[in-house]
Amino acid sequence: MHTRPSPRSRRPRGARTRTSARLTATLLTAAALLVSACSSGTPTTPAGGTVQAALAALPRSTPSALTPYYDQRLRWRDCGAPGFQCATMKAPLDYDRPEAGTVRLAVARKKATGKGKPLGSLLVNPGGPGGSAVVYLQQYAGVGYPAEVRARYDMVAVDPRGVARSEPVQCLNGRQMDTFAQTDLTPDDQQERNTLVAADRKFAESCGAHSARLLRHVSTVEAARDMDLLREALGDRKLNYVGASYGTFLGATYAGLFPGRVGRMVLDGAMDPSLDARRMNLDQTAGFETAFQAFAKDCVRHSDCPLGGKGTTPAQVGDHLQAFFRELDAHPVPAGEGHGRKLGEALATTGVIAAMYDEGAWGQLRDALTSAMKKDDGAELLALSDSYYERDAAGHYSNLMMANAAVNCLDLPPAFNGPEEVEKALPAFEKASPVFGQGLAWASLNCAYWPVRATGEPHRIEAKGAAPIVVVGTVRDPATPYRWARSLAGQLSSARLLTYDGDGHTAYGRGSACIDRAIDTYLLRGTPPTTGKRCS
Secondary structure, rough: OOOOOOOOOOOOEEOOOOOOOOOOOOOOOOOOHHHHHHHOOOEEOOOOOEEOOOOOOOOOOOOEEEEHHOOOOOOOEOOOOOOOEEEEEEEEEEOOOHHHHHEEEEEEEOOOOOOOOOOOOOEEEEOOOOHHHHHHHHHHHHHOOHHHHHHHEEEEEOOOOOOOOOOOOOOOOOOHHHHHHHHOOOOHHHHHHHHHHHHHHHHHHHHHHHHHHHHOOOOOOHHHHHHHHHHHHHHHEEEEEEEEEEHHHHHHHHHHOOOEEEEEEEEOOOOOOOHHHHHHHHHHHHHHHHHHHHHHHHOOOOOOOOOOOOOOHHHHHHHHHHHHHHHHHHHOOOOOOOOOOEEOOHHHHHHHHHHOOOHHHHHHHHHHHHHHHHHOOOHHHHHHHHHHOOOOOOEEEOHHHHHHHHHHHOOOOOOOOOHHHHHHHHHHHHHOOOOOHHHHHHOHHHHHHHHHHOOOOOOOOOOOOOOOOOOOOEEEEOOOOHHHHHOOOOOOOOOEEEEEEEOOOOOOOOOOOHHHHHHHHHHHHOOOOOOOOOOO
């Protein structure tokens, strides 16, 4: 979908939020396959009326050309994080032409710590696309998952191809990313629209220039096939997996391709693979409005809310925030000393969106808005935006946003083919979210200029024959709306839907004892939640 600001997964920090002070969250675009090559079966008709085929399972036998990859053994080594080991796994660049070269994928693990019967490996993925699973493992899952789970499983992660330590997609440098992140996503005239289009073109052309070899081979289907190589290299007969946000699409894709190899699988903050990019963006826009409404109601209960007080409606809170954004569009405010950066509308919007992922960040957002609105100090709101983009104090960015675009633009045809289509869609997006609609619509334009044609289409995933799969949905999730979880659970032949009636993005490890108990029981005993189970 889009690269700024893009709903992504974030990493839990402690019991409720995620690791390493980053509210990273990725615009999750459903990835899909080359329908002609990989999809088959009985066509189905979604609400939109387009006939779709279900993702077809791959043959159970291993093609001879892939045997060397399935026969490889990992050489584990210490990697600087106490208790963790790292290795490098090889995968074919192109699964249709395994002789065409390889990609090297970073793998990490932490061995099971307890005395109970080992349950094998538990692969984790935090989402994105573009989030580093290795960092997530080392900073959260490998030390923060329940002790009972870590005692029985080897905790494992692999950075998907193109991400972080696995031959990362490269595009813009730090200074160029600073400029890109500040691009006005609410253009007021033709000149601003031209500037926005030029920024998207430059980003896409830079990715094509710096990552030409890999850019055609970072699809979710290929990443899922890489996971099966890892399963075999680990010596596991079945794949046990916990995926969050985009990681749910990656896991569901694995289940669709290899249903007989699914072990215990949790898909938390589920995506709906049957949606096209425009519908997905529109649904997410509505999801962010739902989250903002909840924030607005909470904000006015606090005496330090800068957007209103008792009696102020959520709509009025939204009006006040939009007025502030318009002021920043005309007059950016200073954002700290020593670096000369200022807070404008685009970065402020990203900072607000970052805080929508976790209700635990709402107090921080109130403080940041108060400083920016009443003291002309945008430093705190800029810090939220920087954490979202994974920009450090020295101005260096991770490749999160670059990999995010590379995967999304390959997985689905673009939401819009040009600015004219965005303008026609603006009323629908602004209806979905008066606060964020315009910006999120324009942010959806980036794949229109991508140098590589999409190889995927929307499709269903049924995974017939798979073991029970737990699909988790949060009722007021901003990035992966609850309806997506219901849809995915309806598609998967063996799914059990687990509902969290709460706020924020994803549910496991975020403070609900009911959710955590249901998932831990499933992971440790293999007993899925009862059908229709709800938690708060």
